[in-house]
Amino acid sequence: xxxxSEVAEAMYKMVKESxxxxxxxxxDLTKAMLEIYEGRVDKATCKAAIKELVNGGKCxxxxxxxxxxxxxxxxxxxxx
Amino acid sequence: MAGATYKTPKLDELxxxxxxxxxxxxxxxxxxxxxxxxxxxxxxKSYTEKIGYWKHGGIVGVMGYGGGVIGRYSQLxxxxxxxxxxxxxxxxxxxxxxxxxxALRGICDMWEKxxxxxxxxxxxxxxIVLLGTVTDQLEPIFAELTATGFDLGGSGSDxxxxxxxxxxxxxxxxxxxTMAVCYDFTMSFQDELHRPAFPxxxxxKFAGCPNDCVASVARSDMSFIGTWRDxxxxxxxxxxxxxxxxxxxxxxxxxxxxxxxxxxxxxxLEIDNDSCRHCMHxxxxxxxxxxxxxxxxACILIGSKAPIVEGALLSSVLIPFIKMEPPYTEIKEIxxxxxxxWCEEGKARERVGEFIQRVGMGNFLEAIxxxxxxxxxxxxxxxxxxxxxxxxxxxDEDEDExxxxx
Numbered sequence: 001x002x003x004x005s006e007v008a009e010a011m012y013k014m015v016k017e018s019x020x021x022x023x024x025x026x027x028d029l030t031k032a033m034l035e036i037y038e039g040r041v042d043k044a045t046c047k048a049a050i051k052e053l054v055n056g057g058k059c060x061x062x063x064x065x066x067x068x069x070x071x072x073x074x075x076x077x078x079x080x
Numbered sequence: 081m082a083g084a085t086y087k088t089p090k091l092d093e094l095x096x097x098x099x100x101x102x103x104x105x106x107x108x109x110x111x112x113x114x115x116x117x118x119x120x121x122x123x124x125k126s127y128t129e130k131i132g133y134w135k136h137g138g139i140v141g142v143m144g145y146g147g148g149v150i151g152r153y154s155q156l157x158x159x160x161x162x163x164x165x166x167x168x169x170x171x172x173x174x175x176x177x178x179x180x181x182x183a184l185r186g187i188c189d190m191w192e193k194x195x196x197x198x199x200x201x202x203x204x205x206x207x208i209v210l211l212g213t214v215t216d217q218l219e220p221i222f223a224e225l226t227a228t229g230f231d232l233g234g235s236g237s238d239x240x241x242x243x244x245x246x247x248x249x250x251x252x253x254x255x256x257x258t259m260a261v262c263y264d265f266t267m268s269f270q271d272e273l274h275r276p277a278f279p280x281x282x283x284x285k286f287a288g289c290p291n292d293c294v295a296s297v298a299r300s301d302m303s304f305i306g307t308w309r310d311x312x313x314x315x316x317x318x319x320x321x322x323x324x325x326x327x328x329x330x331x332x333x334x335x336x337x338x339x340x341x342x343x344x345x346x347x348x349l350e351i352d353n354d355s356c357r358h359c360m361h362x363x364x365x366x367x368x369x370x371x372x373x374x375x376x377x378a379c380i381l382i383g384s385k386a387p388i389v390e391g392a393l394l395s396s397v398l399i400p401f402i403k404m405e406p407p408y409t410e411i412k413e414i415x416x417x418x419x420x421x422w423c424e425e426g427k428a429r430e431r432v433g434e435f436i437q438r439v440g441m442g443n444f445l446e447a448i449x450x451x452x453x454x455x456x457x458x459x460x461x462x463x464x465x466x467x468x469x470x471x472x473x474x475x476d477e478d479e480d481e482x483x484x485x486x
Contacts, residue, residue, distance in 0.1 A: 025237070026277040027423050043420075051275065054144055061146030063138045066428050067236035067276030070139075077135040078215070079157040079164040 002040045007033050007049035012058055015069055023068040026050050086121040090128060106198065115196040115212050118162030122154060133160075140167055140215050142222040146276040148232025149218060165214040166196070170207040170233035171225060172266065172273075175259035176246040177202065183228070190224045204299070204386075205283060206243030207233035238276035239269050244286035245293040253363070254288030255306030255376035256404035262286050264408060278419065279426035279435075280389075289372065290360045296381075296395070301432045302415070303381040303395045304404070310373035311353040312362070318369035319349050333362050377403040380411070382418070383433025393433040396441065400455035417448040 011029045018024055030046040050069065053059040059069045094103045106123075109116035126132055137151015150168040157164035171187070187208065191197055196212030203209040208230075213221060222232065233241035242265050245251065247258030265284055266273070272282075285296030288306040296303035323329050329349070334342045341355035342362065349369075351362075363370045380402060381395030402411065418432065421444070426435045436444045445452050 025279075025428065026275070027279065030277075030423075047271070047275075047277070050277070051271075054146070054275070057143070060139060061141060061236065061276055063151075063236045063276075066280060067146055067238065073139070075137055075139045075151065075215075077137050077151065077153050078140075079153050 001042075002037050002045065004045050004048035004052055007037070007041055007045055008052045008058075010036065011046075011049055011069075012053055015059060016071055019071055019073075023062070023064065023070065025066060025068055029069065085117060086124055088120055088124040091120065091124050109197045112192070113197050114162040115166070116162075116198055118154075118160040119166070119196065119198075119212065122156060122160045122163055125156070125159075134166075137167065140218060142218055142232065145222075145232055145274045147235040147238050147274055150235055152212075163212065166212045167215065167218065169195075169210040169213065169218075169221060170203065170205075170235055170241065171210060172231045172233040172241045173202055173206050173208050173243065175244050175262040175266075176249055177206070178246075178249065183230075186228050187225075187230070190221065194221050194224070205233070205240045206285075206294075207241045232274070234273045234281070236276040237278045237280050238274070238282070239272040239278075240281050240283045241273070242266050242269075242284040242286070243294055245288050247286070247288040251288055252367075253291065253306075253360070253372060255308055255372055256288065256304075256378050258286040258288045258304075258306070260406065261304065261404055261408065264406060268412065272419075278423060280429045280431050282419075282432065286378075290358050291364065296384075298384050298392070298394055299386060300384060300395070301382065302398075302418075303384065304378045305381065306372075306376065306404075307358050307379045307401065308373035308376045309401050310375040312351055312356060312373060313371040314349060314351065315369050315371075316348065319366060320347075322366050322369055327366070333365050336361055377401050380414075383431075383436050385431045385433050389429050389431075390434055393431075393437075395433075396436070396458070397453075397456045398450065400453060414448065414450065421447050 010033060014029060014032060015024055029050065030043060033041050033046050033049070034043070050059075053069070054061065057072065060072045062068045062070045088103070091103045095101045106116050106120055110120055122133055133155040135153040135155055137153055140151040141147075141149045148170050150170070152166045152168060154160050154163045154166060187210075188197075188199070191199060191210050194213060194217045195210055198211040200209035200211060210221075225231065242262050244258035244262035245254075247254040247256075249259060262284075272278075282302070283300040284302050284304070285294045285300035286304045287294050287296045290305055290307060292305055296305060319329075327333075329344050334344050338359050338361075339355040339357040341352040343350040363372065378401070379397060380399040382398040383393055384395040385393050399414070422432050422435055425439070426432070430438070441456065442452065
């Protein structure tokens with residue numbers, strides 16, 4: 001089985017590469033990981049990986065009609 | 081601050097009359113809060129120009145959580161600097177909305193210090209809603225709330241803060257302990273509440289009886305409505321007292337029964353319990369004479385929602401009757417199966433009720449391994465699209481043919 005940390009790294013890479021092009025939901029990442037690591041990753045590991053990314057501050061949850069995972073960035077709507 | 085500094089002729093109209101007024105409350109808060117003062121100014125401008133000057137934030141929150149904070153910014157920060165940031169915080173309310181005055185004072189003191197001082201008790205989902213704060217205050221607010229035993233509620237594509245009626249704490253009709261289940265589910269689904277991982281929101285509401293005081297049948301993705309499966313309890317003497325006291329039992333009770341299951345011969349009330357629809361009407365009219373039966377539990381329904389992305393939906397029956405006994409393992413297993421399916425196949429921003437409409441209730445039930453039952457069909461005699469193909473076993477058709485030939 002693949003560790004949660006390794007999955008977290010792969011998820012982080014996906015999120016980073018899609019920044020500015022497509023917002024990814026946690027389910028998008030989970031589905032992608034299940035496909036990439038066919039049979040070697042389960043949903044619980046994906047859940048743990050997301051938790052690791054968010055608790056470690058590498059990703060943040062954002063809301064734009066639905067909830068997404070993104071790299072921390074300046075709020076577009078924010079007033080300075 | 082001396083007081084509100086804006087002239088607000090339009091808002092002032094909303095203070096007239098004998099009713100409580102949000103304008104009056106905001107003006108009171110504006111005496112000490114620049115944020116509330118600028119809120120008045122911006123609102124008056126919005127009423128005058130018929131434009132809402134708010135921007136929706138999408139990123140503010142507290143570390144580790146994906147819900148509980150709704151970002152809000154003014155589009156006119158130079159004109160109304162007090163509401164440049166005006167974020168909302170949802171706080172998970174205690175089951176049944178019971179508080180000590182000390183707990184409420186703690187929240188209010190904290191909010192006057194770190195926010196606008198304006199609250200909404202309670203939001204539509206049930207949370208305590210704290211209106212208006214700035215980004216830098218979010219973590220200190222979270223720290224103070226959690227130190228006093230409160231937590232943030234849900235927002236975004238997650239389990240929204242579960243809510244329930246006061247149940248057995250204050251109501252004689254409660255058919256199960258709504259507050260216990262609400263608390264249990266809140267604790268069991270902490271990850272799902274704080275870490276959005278669904279296509280869209282998912283709401284639980286627990287009503288102790290079919291009166292449904294939390295409107296679960298219309299406002300939750302999964303409704304738990306207390307009910308009973310034995311006979312309505314009748315106290316004949318009390319029925320007589322109601323009638324002697326002037327109750328028009330024929331017009332107010334018998335003729336209003338949706339199941340037409342009651343008869344009154346002038347002396348005795350008869351109930352055909354098999355036809356009872358458990359609507360509670362007769363019990364509500366004669367609370368001293370009638371009561372729900374003793375074999376109590378809940379009916380679980382699925383799929384209601386308010387009209388946000390698509391139209392409003394009411395819940396459909398999923399489990400006609402289940403005993404509500406901890407640790408609720410059977411129910412939680414069904415919920416997990418529903419979430420697995422919905423996360424796998426649901427579209428972005430598709431509520432579970434809309435998902436069921438799209439794939440069909442039959443396919444949905446098959447996928448979550450729940451047997452279809454007659455109680456799931458709202459109007460079985462009127463619906464030509466209900467098929468009972470599963471009732472035919474292999475070989476049945478041959479038998480039918482043989483019978484026809486014979």
